[in-house]
Structures are given as C-alpha cells and as structure tokens.
Amino acid sequence: MANLIPPRFKVVIDYEKCRKCKRCVINCGFGVYSFADRVIPDHKKCVSCQRCVAFCPEEAITIIENPNVFRPNSYWTMEDRINIMKQAGSSGMLLTGMGNDRPYKNYFDHLLIDACQVTNPSIDPLREPMELTTYLGKKPDAVTVKVENGKVKLDTRIAPQIKLDTPIIFSPMSYGSISLNAHKALARAAKECGILMNTGEGGLHKDLYPYKDWIIVQVASGRFGVNQEYLDHSAVVEIKIGQGAKPGIGGHLPGEKVNREVSETRMIPEGTDALSPAPHHDIYSIEDLAQLIYALKEATNYEKPVSVKIAAVHNVAAIASGIARAGADIIYIDGFRGGTGAAPTIIRDHIGIPIELAIAAVDDRLRAEGIRNSVSIVAAGGIRHSGDVAKAIALGADAVAIGTAALIAMGCHVCQMCHTGNCSWGIATQRPELTQRLDPDWAAQQLINLVKSWSLELKEILGALGLNAIESLRGSRERLRGIGLNDTELAILGVKHAGR
Amino acid sequence: MDRTFERIPSGCAISGIMNVAGQRISGEKIIASISLMHDRSNGLGGGFAAYGIYPEFADHYAFHLMYQSERGRTLTEEFLNKHFIIERGEPIPTRPVATITDPPLLWRYFLKVPEERLYKNPEPVDERDYVVEKVMYINDNIPDSYVASSGKNMGAFKGVGYPEDIGRFFRLEEYEGYLWTAHGRFPTNTPGWWGGAHPFTLLDWSVVHNGEISSYGINKRYLEMFGYKCTLMTDTEVVAYAVDLLHRRHDLPLEIVAKVLAAPFWKDIEKMDEEDRKLYTALRQVYGSSLLNGPFSIIVANSKVMMGLNDRIKLRPMVWGRRGDFYYMASEESAIYEIEPALDEVHVSKGGEPVIVRLKEGE
C-alpha cells in the first residue's frame, strides 16, 4: 500500500540549466536523487528540506507541492487520508520531528504591543541605555539591609542567580538527537551572548566542558549521562518532566543514532535504543519531585539553581505552583508548539496547550498565591521572533527559550524529518558524512547574529514602550492588547481588547 | 460611582515646602507657588497635602472622605463605627468658588483603633496594617466612598479644578502646617472624579507626581501580590503603595527606597565597590517589578520627611532650594522664587538621585 501513497512533493528539474554536477545527489540526506545520464529524482523520498535547492549551482531545482489533488474534502484532509493509508500499510505509530504544525489558534498573533505617544516619551535605544539583563533564580520577598557606620549593607542571602545578558536562552536539544557540531555551536553562542544552552537529556560531551558556565544540564527520566562530573559542569541543573511536543511520554533515540561518542556521553551501550521512560520512576508525586530537587541541590552544594521543565498541559497553573513550592528555582514551561527530535505524530498534534495561555495562567496563579518571586519562569514552544519574545515576557515570563528558531539559524529548513536521522543540513543526524557539513564556528556565528538581532529589536520595542529595562515589561500586560479574542481568552491572558 | 475607568495619562506641576524646625505656616505660600505654574495644569485636578494641621488631634488618624452620595456616607460611617472609635466627625469646611462645581460630600473623621482590634488570634496585628486594610476596604467595596487621606495630623485636600481654586475652596489659608505639597494636573482626559486628583496618600504618606509611569502595569500587579488594591487606575497610586511596602513593611531606608524606584543602571552597578554592588544587584533582582520606568518627578512626604525624586534618566523637571530651615521643591525654579526670592541655595535635582529633607530631631 505504501507504494500507492502519492508523493507529497515534486522535484522539478530544469534539465536545460542542469550541468550534471551531481551536487544534489551528494547533498540529499534522504536519497532522493540517482544519476543515470542525468539526475533522476524519486519524488516519494523528497521531504522538501531544500538542501539540494540551496546547493544547486544552476538554480535548476524547484520543489513544489504535488499538484495532484485528492478529491477535496474539508473534513477528510489529504494528510488524514495519507496517514490512514500509511498505518493501514505498516501497523504502527506514525513518528515525526519538530513541533505541532496544525492550524490551531495562535495567540501570539492575536496580541499587539503598545507604544508611547506624547504623554510619555519613547526612548531612543541608540542614545540611551537600554537594559535586557535578566537574572534567573529564586528571589526572596524582601531585601533586608543593615546600616553599619552610616553605610547601608545587604543583609539577605540571595539564592543562586544566573545572569543572562538578554532574556533568550537555547532550549534543550540532546546530543544524539542533534549532532555534536550543533551542540558545540550552541555552547559557543551561549558563551558569546552571555546566555545559556541546554544539554537536553543526552548527557554532556567532554568537548563542551569549557562552556560549563553557560550550560543547563538536564536530568531526565532516562538519567542518561548523569553523574557528579556532569552536574559539576553546569550553571543550572534541570529536571525534565515533560516536553511540549510530547507531554506525558518518554523519549526514544533510535539505536542507529547511538554511535560510539553518543554511547559514551549517554553512558549506554553503542547501537542500543536510548529509551527514556514516560515518568521518572522515582517521581510519582510532588513530594518525590521535592526530594529530587533537594538531592540535586545537595549534590551541587546549593550553588546552582534547579529548574524543572514541564509541558504546558491543562492544569499547568496548579502544577507550576506545586513545583514552586517543591523548591524549584526556575520553572521551564514548554508549549504545544515546542519542537522534538522524534515524537508520535498523534501526541505532538493533539496534546498540550499554547504557551501564551500557559504563561498567563501560571503567572496569575503564582501571583495570586504570593509566590511569583520565589521562582523564575522560562517560556518556550514556538517563539518565532522578538515580537513573540516581548509578548511572552509581557504576559509574565522572565525569559524565553528558543529551539526551532536556533536550528533554523543553523540551516534547518523545518522539514520535520529529524526522527529519521537523515538531516541533510547536518543537524539532526549522526551520520558522519552529514554531520561534517555543519561547521560549528559558522553555526555559532549564525546563532550569535540571531540572538543579537532579536536583542536589538527587543531594545527597540522597549524604547517604543518608553521603558529602559526589561523588568518593566515583565508581566506588564497593560502594555498588550488582544485582537480578535473573545472575553474568556482575554480574561485568561489578562489583557484588554484593542481599542480599550 | 463606577471606578473601572481607563487609566488617564497626565502631565503636571508639583511643589513642596518644608520647615525642618517644625515651624508652621499657612497654606498661602504653597498656593502662590503652585498657581505660578498655572499653565502646567488644565483645570482638571489640583490638590494639597498638609502636615501638622491637626495638633489638637495629633494622635488620631485623620480620615478625609469623599462621598458621591449620602448613601455612601451612611455606609462608610457604619463601617467606621464598627472598626474605629470616632472621636469627631464633621464636614470639611469649604467656601463657594465660582470655578469649582459639583463637589462631592467632603467629611473628615478623627479616629482611634480600639485596642481589642489589634489582637487577632494568635498573631497581634500591626495598627498601621489594620488602618491600611480598612482604607483599602472602603475604597474597594463601599459604593460612592473614597478615602482621600488617612494619616495622623495631616490631610489631603484635592479636587477637580485649578490648584489655586481648590486651595481657596478648601480655605487652606486657615490651616497651619510645617510641610505642604501641591499638585496641578493636566490629564489628557478626565472622568471628573475628585478622587483621581493628587496627592495620593496612605497613612501619613503622600505623593504628588508629575509624569507617566510606563511600567504601571507591572508595578500594579506586583503590589497586588502584597495586598494593595490599585482601584484608581492612576500611576501615582502605585508610587504611594510602593513606598509604603518598601519603607514601612520591608523596612528599607528612604534612600534605598529611592534606589529601588529609580534604580541605578547595571553599568553603574558594575562600577560600584563590592559591598554596594552586592546590595544594588540584590535590590534590582528582587524589586525589579517596582522600578518606576518612564518620566516622572515626585515629591513623597510623611510627617517627618520630604523626598524629591526624578526618574533615572530625568525625563521631567525638578528643582530644589533652601532658605534657612525652609526647603523648597518644584517643577520650575520660578515657582520657588515666587515665594522665596532670597534662597541660600538652589539646585537642579539629578535623575535617580533623591533629595531628602528631614524634620530635625526633637521637633
């Protein structure tokens, strides 16, 4: 039956222009091209990763959506029908990569940002200081001071804080799901930008040890690569409970991606599937989570903030409140648009809630309980540009994390095939001929450029708002307006409708 | 009255006089000073805070109330009767002024807190917390009623009109105080609500403010976490509450409070010595949400002190001067010279640097 499924894309080659250099044949990670007198594409294999298009010296390749139409049906979409055909032919879960691509309502695009006119001046970020510095970590409710010899001195011991030069960090992507070169690029960029990268659940390769002050190390249910040395090479330790793309389920790194280095880093045998269980088998309740949080604090001498990463699910506000009370310093919330290296399509596309609503609900709940200070909120899952960053922060996040955007900066074209390990761009793959394509220096520079550009834009937005420090935007929903939202949505987001 | 108005941006004039020896003067000077800056207001709001005006009731909380209806008065008086001992309650004396129309009912009460109220099991209740809670309750829950001020031996007199007219309306020349602040308002629109004029007060704190606080949204949400209810939808209210939280409840010295409201830049914190760097870093980490961002100049006062403060990049004017024991602060230098032509010193205040004037010990 698989043969009966029509190709999604068509590779159109302009043979007049083609000079038979075979670059497309070499570049395609998915084996689309063969060569016999001329290049011949196998349309069915094409995922539109655009690698060949980018590297064809003659601009001879165009990938188009297959113009062949199924009989239109607004209920039975082509995708639904193809998925049924696939499953009828193979019996199994459908897997996918990257984030939820379904056309659910996107709240970021229904929010608009304010600006100053006349009554309060806007501020020119090129001429005035504009502060993006953000500290992640638990804050006390009050600072106490003492006066000694007329000098005011700090008398509060502040829990460990991590300084970010800009409120944008990289989201967890494990070594294994992405290549070592990609990991190196993220670490170098994090250092250069004064932010953080996140190991994900796959351990930390020794080559990244020098970047330890800019690294969040994850402790996930599989405990891959977790030992004292790992914890010591970090700025923040993060307990991963869930992921936006696949809340409630574990991870699966196929054995083909577990080469020698991955196996060493994860501390598992080479070639075996790396399966992380759905729950942590030592966390069946919030008390258990508190124990793990404090076990990690003990292990790191109370010198590092402990973060807890959860997926945004229906009850996210109550869960976050529990996490804050369990002693976490940071709560990382991943919305349903968050990416993944591999997830069952059905889970990715139907579970979880939008990050915008989750931020608002969590921030509201923590404030209502008077514990917002006790924890920082990192929001992730579909942050596409600095406008989204500003909106997430205005809704109540301390910082955002970017995964997909970071991958795109390194060359990813969002073909959603990360789970296959064939990434033509050398990112989500361990095939040596593919990974060598990604130059970590170049990729790091791309990431640095992206973070700097967004930071500049954030400053411009702050200036327009008449603000000169990011903390004055954080949680300031008064500076947002909704457009095309109903009363319930406005109430959840805590914003007024545009025009009010 | 429906208090769910939109927030109203406004420009303004402010002025303040304090005699640090406690010598009391009539309201005439402050009226003269603020009226010189007539053009900075537009007749839609003016007001005064006066300290030392009720020496015969120095130990009583003086509540100035504004009522939109008799019903509001009945309900509020019932409430006050239940929670306080009312030593005296009377209308605030006024005189007719042609330009002042449609004033609310204006009453004042001199109150004591009954001892037994301060012991809620098992924790004793701070008297001032008790009073704050009641003020918040009235403003938030009792219809048509608004507490204009609630401190001891002080009062706020404010309304819709030019400040000099408001001053004459309230017969301020008949009061004597050692500390006066004043405000003339230029709101860009108005619901004609007397409570919306400055000063804003809580206990004996008063704030007059020129400017717009662009961080209002988060300042308000932050203060709400500590039980403050920002019912008036104006920036200035958050200043009063922030000062109360930081100074009274968190016990921070006023100089430090100023450094929270107009925080030094990170680049300047980096240049400080180790000790200060730690302190100021902690202040910004913990109190980032009470940074007042946007243009402002404010005069904050209580029974013992008058503080002038500008936003950290000084987007609004402020000048201060001194002659003998008299200290003056105002939006414009001329407003000081108008009432004291022979100053010993006069300065333009710096962005983010508070000017703090204290009553001399024992006065």
Ligand code: SF4
């Ligand atoms: S890369 Fe372009 S020019 Fe080279 S063989 Fe392929 S289609 Fe032809």
Ligand code: SF4
């Ligand atoms: S990382 Fe590679 S495989 Fe994954 S979506 Fe991007 S281009 Fe495709």
